[in-house]
């Protein structure tokens with residue numbers, strides 16, 4: 678029987694499930710079709726390891742890597758290195774440490790899915806996104822949870838310039854420019870958009886490799902351009 682991701686998250690105690698943020702409602706849309714082919718998942722933010730255990734059970738063929746700056750978990754005082762097992766690997770380090778992130782990703786990447794559930798600070802979310810996006814597989818997903826730090830308090834008008842959400846809105850313009858070229862093969866549209874905006878994207882840059890950006894409640898899911906149109 679296919680495991681239900683929402684129930685898994687909930688049974689392990691992660692707040693990603695239906696009685697918490699309910700991010701799993703959207704994860705199922707994107708991840709269910711690829712669940713058996715996913716080989717490597719990376720999540721920033723381990724805490725007690727609840728979500729890592731749920732990912733392991735859901736992606737039955739995947740190795741699940743977790744990054745956290747705290748070796749001893751905040752709530753239960755667990756040594757999270759004890760979560761290390763055949764399909765869960767823990768790496769202690771900071772999501773703002775480029776060398777650490779690259780070292781983990783060079784050894785264990787590229788990843789099918791990367792999830793940022795770490796500090797939830799807008800600056801950190803941007804930093805880790807740009808550091809790790811090159812290590813996402815073509816056609817893979819980069820997920821950022823809890824994006825409210827991009828806003829100034831609870832004001833609707835409070836989106837901060839250059840915040841994570843503001844920057845993703847800029848990236849959405851690039852995705853729309855691709856659509857506006859009316860070139861069916863997205864790879865052929867890249868030079869047209871580069872000419873349109875007067876700038877050449879470097880090989881690994883997100884703008885050259887963005888397939889789509891999905892926004893929902895407190896959640897962003899970025900899909901990297903596939904090698905072929907079908908991915």
Ligand SMILES: C[S@@+](CC[C@H](N)C(=O)[O-])C[C@H]1O[C@@H](n2cnc3c(N)ncnc32)[C@H](O)[C@@H]1O
Nearest residue numbers: 691722724727728745746747771772794795796
């Ligand atoms: C919300 S918890 C993760 C919950 C877990 N993903 C789950 O769903 O069960 C956030 C974790 O991020 C870690 N964290 C906070 N700031 C960090 C940073 N700068 N780098 C790496 N990890 C960080 C915290 O130590 C904490 O364990």
